[in-house]
Amino acid sequence: MPAHPRDVLSTAQAGAVALPVCDHYSGVESRMRKSLQLQAEMTAEVGTCVFDVTLDCEDGAPVGGEAAHARLVTELALAAAPEARVGVRVHPVDHPAFEADMAQIAGQAGHRLRHIMIPKVESVDDVAHAERTLLRHFAPGLPLHALIESPAAVHRAFDIAAHPRVQSLSFGLMDFVSAHAGAIPADGMGIEGQFKHPLVLRAKLEIASAAHASGKVPSHGVVTEFNDTAALRRAAQRAARELGYTRMWSIHPNQIRPIVEAFAPDERQIDQASAILLAAAQADWAPINHGGVLHDRASYRLFWQVLQRAHATGRTLPAPAAAWF
Template structure:
């Protein structure tokens, strides 16, 4: 095999390759009707784009009625196992201090671990919570199910780098509402809104700390929800700022109408995709030695960047130039 035939990820994504690539949208639903509709929409958009462009996370924490936690977990198992081939379906279990936490993992991972793309742990306070979940996962399933964690308190933000360093953690999400509430009124409620969450210094600091921790350890930072789901312009603006200003490569959706705006906001511009394809193809043809494109020098540092542009284009359903389509 020639060097130019080697997949770019093999050459470029080493120690400085950046975070793992995941779909840019993680869609949450917890009520049975909405869970079924979410999975149906995922299947429809898989057919449209030719790949799975968003995850569906089935929610036990907020979705299960009090006293019905076991029944809800069984429903989640059934839905995960019934998803179409190639679907990316996850489950959010109860928090580690909830009586149903261990049962959630035992049932869902034990009976559907081979189909789960990840398990989401809410209200993680320290790496000890991650270790506890990892031990339960090891007992429940032989499948290597990644853990995504939700940071929702000032102490958890303080420990973000330690949490991100754990090898089982694949992604960290920011829980905006609980984070604001945890400050006992010191942060105004306006900081939960689409404008305030990008302006209040404590919220901005928390977002940046989580993003920095993730990028330091090659994990995926996932941005918090936007509750103004009936305002597509606000959703688009928030998603764009999360991606372009705060370093997030993934975002939560809590309503089907938010999925496409997230995909669009995280997608690279057509001109950037075209340039990335030219550079990566020329680099492969040059066996990854330095090259000049339009009078600009490029080497493996910029190759990595432009390869990640192409990966993000594929994840968000952008048309890909034929010169690089074989890799994506």
């Protein structure tokens, strides 16, 4: 029997981390509950979990009500189904509520979480601070996600991504634009401007490159125009196809399916990847000629990643290739 692709094509770097392609944020109690319910429903429908739910303390907690909100988030995480994928965004490391967030949420619900998002990360020192705080309250290997939101943080993105505890880098568009003291106009936050302004585009590319350099997941930030589904789909496609992102934030339930669809391989890509990998397996993973094009393990690795993404987004695979999953 030919060797399994994951045994032949694994690398220490490329594709080292696999996460759902959509990360859905909610911070209001009713919306957090609905998000968890929607995750369960879509998992049953598709057969796999296609998005994470990140419960939000930073933007979700009312001023003065941070402790109560952290308790609510803890209760929701503990009450979620065992198979649910739940993360939490805590306050920044320099916020007065950070330590209490970590003690409450990681200390009591860390075993039910998939990640903790640390916002406004400025340097690897912030990650180290967050890790030390995490370990004081919850010892096992819970990943940290880092939100890059300033020009200085973009400059240090490679160092941040290289930290062993970091699993994913996200781009905080709105804070990044605001950090430029008006030098980037407001439309740099918009659905078109964020893909055109050179400083914003450069930041997105830098973050994606930094994440891939360390085998981490680059996660594209928000699109605030949540009622324009067609525009959201175009933005997600650009993030996935042009900028190298493998994950994207959702801030409204209507954004989840378009993001999943945009990041999923299409039928042509799935068929091509399946045909090439099946032929490669029959050749014991030696180089092959497929349709007049040479393929070897470098291209096999890419096509295996296509099939992994297809499976993770609930796409139907041809029967022979489906047996690999």
